[in-house]
Amino acid sequence: MKKPLSYILIIVSLIQACQNNKPTLQQPVVKTRDSIASKKTAKIYSYPKEQFQIIKDTIDKNDTFGAILNRHNLPFPKIYQITQKIKDTFDVKRIKVGRPYVLLTRKDSLDSLPRPKVFIYEQDPVHYTVIDFQDSIRVHYKSKKISKRKKTAVVSIEKSLYQDIADKNLSPKLAMELSNIYAWTVDFFHLNKGDSFKVIYDDIYIDDSIYIGIGTIHAALFNYGGKKFYAFRYPEDSLQTAYDYFDEEGRTLRKQFLKAPLKFGRITSRYSMHRYLKLYGRIKPHLGTDFAAPTGTPIMATANGVVIKKGYTSGNGNYIKIKHNATYSTQYLHMSKFAKGIHVGSVVKQGEIIGYVGATGHATGPHVCYRFWKNGKQVDALKEKMPPAKPIDSTRLEQYLKDIRPVKERLDRLQNTPLP
Ligand SMILES: [Zn+2]
Secondary structure (H helix, E strand, O other), X not given: OOHHHHHHHHHHHHHHXXXXXXXXXXXXXXXXXXXXXXXXXXXXXXXEHHHEEEEEEEOOOOOOHHXXXXXXXXXXXXXXXXXXXXXXXXXHHHOOOOOEEEEEEEOOOOOOOOOEEEEEEEOOOOEEEEEEOOOOOEEEEEEOOEEEEEEEEEEEOOOOXXXXXXXXXXXXXXXXXXXXXXXXXXXXXXXXXXXEEEEEXXXXXXXXXXXXXXEEEEEEEEEEOOEEEEEEEEEOOOOOOOEEEEOOOOOEOOOXXXXXXXXXXXXXXXXXXXXXXXXXXXXXXXXXXXXXXXOOOEXXXXXXXXXXXXXXXXXXXXXXXXXXXXOEEEEEEEEEEEOOOOOOOXXXXXXXXXXXXXXXXXXXXXXXXXXXXXXXXXXXXXXXOOOOOXXXXXXXXXXHHHHHXXXXXXXXXXXXXXXX
């Protein structure tokens, strides 16, 4: 029953080919100078536009593959034949409401009613499926031509990050990508007027014309709380299988916490839920790690962050609390004094001195009690598993510094441009 139909189709298309005396898709085209010149004929999904009637639509709520084709005059036996033939490569039930599709009908068709010969379904803006039933039934998975254009942007925070980005006609995805890169460095919820960033990134286009969004961020410089934070995208290892962002010295931006807030010192008391605290004469959990060191020893921020508390309580003595990202904060107790210029709101870099060891508050001797907060709860800093964050390997550091130099210079030179 079904075979004769396809024979008829072949015969019909052969007749068409003879009658119209012009090349069909099946016939090889001899390339002459003229045909090369006219080769730039408009195409739709690599089919020559001039040969087809084009019907563009989107999948409707009650649409099925069969219903769409039948609505366009394809008889059900033919539809059945198609769905059976393609069922292992394309499940017609996968078509989703709202996705665009295209039907191509041959202009030179001898059918009494125009019948589609090609069904093209766009599963996403880049990838599409071609179901071609001009003669034999075939499924092709294809993707549109993607092109990248390198762009730069300079944004100063005036109103809010998203508003300032929108005012410059930049993609909001830029803010999202930057907030990922700088998750351990910049608190995107508390940017201030005067903060700014520069970025070198790719804009992605389909078929050289349709903008679909931003691609890779190659490098960025964030001016945050008066400090500069560079980010350069670079392969994590010589295999170049994975990329990460590193600063101007090759340190990863996904910060590992320093093991201790002191360069020198020794752990005198670990985090414990059952420590006998002499001072109180009863069991009281110790929710920090004590590092003993002489009074005046510098205390360092264990990761980049923002100072959210600075003060004195009878228990903590002089203390500072730093927020590192949405998950982690750290606290440093019993300081003899604070470092100059450190205030609530100060942006601090990993390793930056925030205060000095002392014995203020409840302390039996000079030490820093280091407290580690995760999602609002105090946890054991020494047991906390951190995401791996390796710096550029020492054997590759020289090459890294050489490679980023021109990019860094470009970032430094980038100027804020007036609004369009
Ligand atoms: Zn302690």
